[in-house]
Each structure stands twice: as structure tokens, then as C-alpha cells.
Amino acid sequence: MKILILGSGVIGVSAAYFLSSRGHEVEVIDRQSESGRETSYANGGQLSFSHAEPWANPSTLPKAAQWMFKDDAPLVFRPRADLDMINWGLKFIMNCTAARTQKNSVSLLRLGLYSKKKLEQLRSYSGIKFDNRREGILHIFSKQKDFDHAGEQARFQEKLGCRADIVNTQKCIQLEPMLEHAGKPIVGGIFQPLDESGDAFIFTQELAKLSAKEHKAVFHYNTTIHSIDQEGGKITSVTTDKGVFKADAYIVSLGSYSPIYLKPLGIHVPIYPMKGYSITFPTNHYTPQMSLTDGEHKIVYSRLGDRLRVAGTAEFAGHNTDIRPERIAPIVRAVKELLPKCEYDAPLSEWACLRPSTPDGPPVIGKTKYPNLYMNTGHGTLGWTQAAGSAALITDVIEGHNTEISLDGLTLDRY
Ligand SMILES: Cc1cc2nc3c(=O)[nH]c(=O)nc-3n(C[C@H](O)[C@H](O)[C@H](O)COP(=O)(O)OP(=O)(O)OC[C@H]3O[C@@H](n4cnc5c(N)ncnc54)[C@H](O)[C@@H]3O)c2cc1C
Numbered sequence: 001m002k003i004l005i006l007g008s009g010v011i012g013v014s015a016a017y018f019l020s021s022r023g024h025e026v027e028v029i030d031r032q033s034e035s036g037r038e039t040s041y042a043n044g045g046q047l048s049f050s051h052a053e054p055w056a057n058p059s060t061l062p063k064a065a066q067w068m069f070k071d072d073a074p075l076v077f078r079p080r081a082d083l084d085m086i087n088w089g090l091k092f093i094m095n096c097t098a099a100r101t102q103k104n105s106v107s108l109l110r111l112g113l114y115s116k117k118k119l120e121q122l123r124s125y126s127g128i129k130f131d132n133r134r135e136g137i138l139h140i141f142s143k144q145k146d147f148d149h150a151g152e153q154a155r156f157q158e159k160l161g162c163r164a165d166i167v168n169t170q171k172c173i174q175l176e177p178m179l180e181h182a183g184k185p186i187v188g189g190i191f192q193p194l195d196e197s198g199d200a201f202i203f204t205q206e207l208a209k210l211s212a213k214e215h216k217a218v219f220h221y222n223t224t225i226h227s228i229d230q231e232g233g234k235i236t237s238v239t240t241d242k243g244v245f246k247a248d249a250y251i252v253s254l255g256s257y258s259p260i261y262l263k264p265l266g267i268h269v270p271i272y273p274m275k276g277y278s279i280t281f282p283t284n285h286y287t288p289q290m291s292l293t294d295g296e297h298k299i300v301y302s303r304l305g306d307r308l309r310v311a312g313t314a315e316f317a318g319h320n321t322d323i324r325p326e327r328i329a330p331i332v333r334a335v336k337e338l339l340p341k342c343e344y345d346a347p348l349s350e351w352a353c354l355r356p357s358t359p360d361g362p363p364v365i366g367k368t369k370y371p372n373l374y375m376n377t378g379h380g381t382l383g384w385t386q387a388a389g390s391a392a393l394i395t396d397v398i399e400g401h402n403t404e405i406s407l408d409g410l411t412l413d414r415y
Contacts, residue, residue, distance in 0.1 A: 003398065004029065004238060004247035006225055006261070007377075010040035010204045010384055012253035014391035015376055017122070017207050020215030022395060027247065028208075028217065029240060031224040036204030039255050039383065042278045042351040044311035045302030046291055047196040047385050048137055049116040050162045052109035053153050054361025055274075055314070055381065056095035072330040074298040078317040084259070085316060088272040091359035091415075100360065102156070107362045107409030108382070109160055114405045115389030116194060122388055126210055130203035131304040137195035138167075138175050139293040140186050140338075146295045147188045154190050165191040178288040183340040197291035197302040199309075200384040220245075225254070228261050228373070235373045249398055251374045256319060256354040258377040267368055270415060271378040273319050273354035277327050278311035279335075280304075280348045286341035297334045307348060310335050314355070323352045355380050365390055366397050366411040374398060375412060 001024050005012045008030035020026040032038065060075075067073030077089070095104065122128065141147035154164035172189040173179045179186060211217035223242045228235060228250065238245045252258050256273035287308050292301040299312035312334070313327055328350050335342065357380035358364065364378040376394045379386050393410075396403045 001025070001249060001398070002027070002247040003249045003251065004245055005251045005253060006228070006238065007253035007255060008032070008035040008208065008219060008221070009038055009253065009255055010036060010200050010387045011255075011376055011379060011390060012251070013204045013208045013211065014387040015251060015253065015394050016217045017211045017215070018391040018395045019398070020211050020217040022399070026211070026215070026217040027220065027245065029220045029223050029225060029238065029245065031222065033221050034205065035208040035219065036201045039353045039355060040200045040204050041353065042280060042309065042311075042349065043200050043384055044278065044300035045197045045199060045304055045309045045384070046137060046293070046300050047116075047119070047198060048192070048382065049112040049385055050109070050157065050164060050192040050194050051137075051382070051385070052105040052112060052157055052162070054095070054101060054104045054108060055357075056092050056104070056360060057101040058096055058098050059149055061093065061096050072326065074313055076315045078315065080318065082318060085272060085318070088270050088359050091270055095360040103409060104361045105153075105156070106160060109157060109162055110405050111362065111386050111389050111410065112382070113162065113194075114392070115386045118388035118392045128203065128206050128210065130198045130206060132196060132198035133289070133291065133303065134196045135290055136191055136193040137197070137291045137293060138172060139190040139192070139295055140172055140179070141188055141295040142184055142186060143296060144187050150190050150295060163193055165193070167191050176288050176290045176292065178286055178339065178342070181286060181339065181341050183337050195291070197304070199304045225261060228252070228265060230265055230370060233370065235370050249372045249374065251376050251394060253376045255377065256356040258356065258375070265370065265373070267412070268415075269364055269375070269378065269412060270359050271356050271364070272316065274357040274380065275315040275317055275320070275352060275354055276311060277313050277323070277331060277350070277352045278309055279328065279331055279350050280307050280309050282306060282348065283308050284342060286339060288339070294334060294338055297330065299331060299334045308342065319354060321352050321354060323350050327352070356383070357381070360414075362410050363390060364410070364412050365393050366407055368412060
């Protein structure tokens with residue numbers, strides 16, 4: 001089958017690899033000059049397969065009310081006359097109940113653990129290298145209330161077969177000795193041994209090269225999509241600034257831009273850009289080895305070879321990707337507070353991009369009302385983590401097989 005994938009981020013490229021390795025004729029279109037140049041470029045680097053608590057949960061709303069107008073808060077809404085944002089926000093609030101959070105956590109965890117399995121298989125037969133570290137992720141907490149809340153979630157996830165160890169301060173330091181130099185109190189942590197870290201951009205680039213070299217996938221870069229065209233209830237082509245592309249099946253993986261091209265087809269998917277920032281700087285003797293999540297500031301740390309990536313913050317401000325110094329500043333402050341000896345004097349880069357976020361948390365994978373149009377998009381804060389599992393699922397859906405895990409909570413019809 002000839003399959004056209006729209007978007008060459010980590011999600012589009014992973015699907016390109018899975019589909020082309022099954023013998024399909026795969027072409028990928030992207031407006032950038034290479035794969036992985038937008039949201040998959042400098043993310044937090046965490047492969048947090050066992051992190052299943054969506055942003056929409058009962059503890060977020062009271063905090064969001066306090067954060068709303070603080071420029072250095074982990075989550076910032078910039079109220080604007082944007083109907084998509086308002087609709088998304090209402091759906092987000094509806095998903096903050098305990099029952100919805102549990103349901104969404106189950107869907108996220110199922111996809112996370114499946115993604116671990118599929119990434120392991122991919123890594124073993126492709127030999128792909130991407131500054132991968134596999135010693136787990138340690139979530140640390142400075143406030144007892146946050147630690148207690150995380151403990152409840154860990155116990156809930158354990159019932160679903162996902163290991164998460166609740167550990168005291170001493171054990172946190174034993175797991176990551178650099179925390180001995182922390183400049184703030186740590187009341188405890190949650191250690192998730194199944195989790196990993198790695199560079200999503202290197203992975204995306206390497207996988208695109210493997211797909212092209214070993215499975216003849218074709219990548220059309222510097223090609224901007226204008227429209228997805230339909231006739232008689234079927235997709236007939238995709239129009240770009242470089243001409244018209246035709247295929248038997250089409251997959252939309254355009255990150256935060258997916259809804260823009262789906263709307264004219266009568267497909268309304270609530271994906272809204274949640275802007276985030278990262279900084280990257282060289283490692284020194286005091287750089288942690290283990291990937292960390294600072295629960296107080298919602299900031300993640302991943303050692304990627306000889307670089308430390310620190311990422312976080314969420315801001316709702318449309319499709320704007322400007323780097324705003326007042327949003328970088330809280331990340332720098334958080335690093336200096338947690339790791340005072342890990343100096344931020346020589347930044348290699350500062351970066352901002354848009355997480356394609358659904359209001360409930362899980363992505364949208366599978367069929368649409370057009371028989372030859374599929375979606376694999378809306379992965380929000382977990383796209384790097386979920387890329388391999390999502391690619392395997394969309395491959396099975398397109399080939400008409402039963403998927404290995406249930407698609408419940410992942411398909412478009414949940415909206
Ligand atoms: C600060 C931050 C930290 C993060 N940390 C983590 C983390 O630690 N772990 C994790 O799992 N996830 C993390 N994420 C989320 C993760 O990066 C995303 O979920 C993932 O990159 C989404 O991949 P994608 O392929 O859907 O989108 P993208 O990578 O954005 O790919 C979409 C592609 O579509 C192309 N495109 C869009 N419009 C057009 C058009 N009109 N024509 C042609 N091409 C077009 C773009 O050029 C782009 O290449 C983080 C995100 C941010 C912002």
C-alpha cells in the first residue's frame with residue numbers, strides 16, 4: 001500500500017519506520033529541512049513509560065487558579081478571544097474529576113508500557129543509538145502534600161502492574177548521589193525503574209535515515225502542506241507548495257497543527273498547543289546521571305551524553321513559539337536551587353515549542369470518518385515516550401489487524 005505521512009516529527013517518523021519495514025511504500029512530507037525540527041527537537045528527553053497522570057487531574061484546578069496570572073508559574077493561561085482555547089479549556093476542566101483521571105491514566109499507562117515493549121524491540125533489531133540511559137526516572141518532592149499526592153498515584157498505578165517505589169530522602173540520594181548537594185529540602189521521591197531517557201531529535205533523525213536506507217521510505221522536506229483534499233467521502237490528495245501528492249492512505253501527524261488541516265474536512269479534534277521551554281548546557285562533575293523530575297516546579301532533567309537538558313513550564317498562548325526570557329528564568333532558577341553546583345553559565349541552547357495537547361491527556365490514534373485517512377497525533381507531554389507504541393498501533397489499524405493493546409480511550413470517537 002502507498003502511505004503518505006503528514007509530518008516528520010518523532011510520531012510521523014516512527015510510523016514511517018514501522019510501516020516501511022512491513023513493506024509499504026511510505027512517503028513523508030514536512031515543511032522543515034529535516035526530521036524532528038519542531039516539537040521533537042529539544043524536549044525533556046524522558047521516556048516516562050510509567051508516568052500516567054494526565055495534567056487534567058483533581059489537584060490541578062486549585063493550583064491553576066493560583067498560577068493563572070503569575071508569569072513564573074509552571075502553568076500559565078493567557079486568556080484570549082480564541083474559541084478553540086475556550087472549548088479545549090472547558091473539556092480540560094471536565095476531565096479533572098477523579099473518575100476521568102483514573103480512566104485517562106489507565107489509557108496512558110497501557111500505551112506507555114506498550115511503547116516500552118515496542119521501543120525495546122526496535123532498539124534491538126535496528127541498533128539505533130540516541131544517548132539512551134536506562135536506569136529509571138526519580139521524581140523528587142519538596143512539599144509533603146505533593147509527595148503524598150504522588151504516592152497515591154503510584155499506589156494506583158501499581159495495581160495496574162506498573163512498578164513505582166515510594167522512597168525516602170536517603171534513598172533518593174542513594175539513587176542519585178548528586179542530590180546530596182541539592183540546595184533545597186527533598187522530603188521524598190517516587191522511583192520508576194522502568195523509565196528511561198534519550199535524545200528524541202537524534203532518535204528521529206537516525207530513524208528517518210534507517211527508514212530511507214533500509215526500507216526505501218521517501219522524505220519530502222521543505223514542503224508545506226496547504227490542504228488535505230477529499231472527494232466523494234475519500235481523501236484524494238494532499239496539496240503542498242511543491243505540488244500534489246497522492247496515496248492509498250494518509251496519516252495526519254502534524255503535531256499542534258493537525259486540527260488546522262482536519263477542520264475543513266469536518267473533523268474537529270481538540271488538540272491545543274501547550275507551549276514549553278528547555279535549556280541545554282554542558283555537564284560537569286555535579287551533573288546527575290539519572291533522569292529527574294522536580295515535582296514542585298514540574299521540571300524534568302535528562303543527561304544526554306555530555307549535555308544536561310532541563311525542560312518544563314506550560315503556557316497556553318496559541319501557536320506562538322517565541323522564547324520569552326521571563327519563562328526561561330524560572331527554569332534557570334529551579335536548576336540553581338536544586339543543583340547549585342551544576343552551573344548554568346554556558347547554555348548551549350534555549351528553546352521553546354508546542355506540545356500538541358488533548359484536554360484529557362491521551363493522544364488520538366486510529367481511523368477517521370474517511371476510510372483512507374488516519375490520525376496519529378495529539379501526544380502532548382508524552383510524544384517521545386509514546387512514539388514507538390503509537391507507530392505499532394497505527395500500523396495494525398491500517399493493515400486491518402487487531403491491535404495488540406486496546407484502543408479504548410485513544411480514538412477520535414471519545415470526543
Ligand atoms: C518543553 C517540552 C518538553 C517535553 N518533554 C518531553 C519528555 O520529556 N518526554 C516526552 O515523552 N515528551 C516530551 N515532550 C512532548 C514531545 O516532545 C511531543 O509530544 C512530540 O515531540 C510530538 O511529536 P509530533 O511528531 O507529534 O510533533 P512535531 O515534532 O511537532 O512534528 C510535527 C511535524 O509536522 C510538521 N508540520 C506542521 N505543519 C505542517 C505543514 N503545514 N506542512 C508541512 N509540515 C508541517 C512540522 O514541521 C513538524 O516536523 C515535550 C515537549 C515540550 C515542548
